[in-house]
Amino acid sequence: MKNKELISELSDRLGMKSQEVTDMLDSFCSIVGTHLIENDIVSLPDFGHFEVKKKSDRISVNPSNGKRYLVPPKLVAVFKPATILKAKLKEMADNE
Amino acid sequence: MKNKELISELSDRLGMKSQEVTDMLDSFCSIVGTHLIENDIVSLPDFGHFEVKKKSDRISVNPSNGKRYLVPPKLVAVFKPATILKAKLKEMADNE
Numbered sequence: 001m002k003n004k005e006l007i008s009e010l011s012d013r014l015g016m017k018s019q020e021v022t023d024m025l026d027s028f029c030s031i032v033g034t035h036l037i038e039n040d041i042v043s044l045p046d047f048g049h050f051e052v053k054k055k056s057d058r059i060s061v062n063p064s065n066g067k068r069y070l071v072p073p074k075l076v077a078v079f080k081p082a083t084i085l086k087a088k089l090k091e092m093a094d095n096e
Numbered sequence: 097m098k099n100k101e102l103i104s105e106l107s108d109r110l111g112m113k114s115q116e117v118t119d120m121l122d123s124f125c126s127i128v129g130t131h132l133i134e135n136d137i138v139s140l141p142d143f144g145h146f147e148v149k150k151k152s153d154r155i156s157v158n159p160s161n162g163k164r165y166l167v168p169p170k171l172v173a174v175f176k177p178a179t180i181l182k183a184k185l186k187e188m189a190d191n192e
Binding site: 013024029040041042044047081086 | 105
């Protein structure tokens with residue numbers, strides 16, 4: 001689903017103009033991004049929450065020359081789906 | 097950041113009533129959830145995208161009795177942060 005489709009589906013459902021929905025999604029993404037960068041957790045009930053996880057450094061191997069090298073630690077943005085979303089996905093998997 | 101704080105920050109920024117923002121977030125979560133359950137990818141520019149990944153079955157060990165058992169395959173909702181969000185998190189990690 002492209003961003004345009006999301007915007008039109010949201011504006012239909014909310015009875016709002018596309019520009020209003022676009023502004024809202026931009027603000028939502030910017031606020032969540034800002035809070036993630038402040039190492040905060042952002043939760044959305046019945047959907048999930050966003051958080052930042054620290055991945056520790058690790059040894060990796062360069063496939064082209066077989067040399068080992070250290071991958072530095074990094075921070076990654078992680079989404080943890082809520083139980084209700086997980087349950088729906090489980091149902092989907094069971095029906096496959 | 098609790099949902100209430102997200103709603104008040106969004107309504108301040110957008111000059112909208114809390115109820116309008118609440119309805120909008122609910123609709124956003126419901127539309128994204130529905131599309132994930134239809135195995136669709138939902139993208140938000142400069143933020144990231146949501147997709148469903150299939151985790152294959154695997155052998156695990158019950159720590160209480162050491163018995164091995166098969167964990168069935170499952171579908172998981174995954175969030176892939178956009179390059180710009182990853183870059184900001186990298187900057188944050190470098191400043192630590």
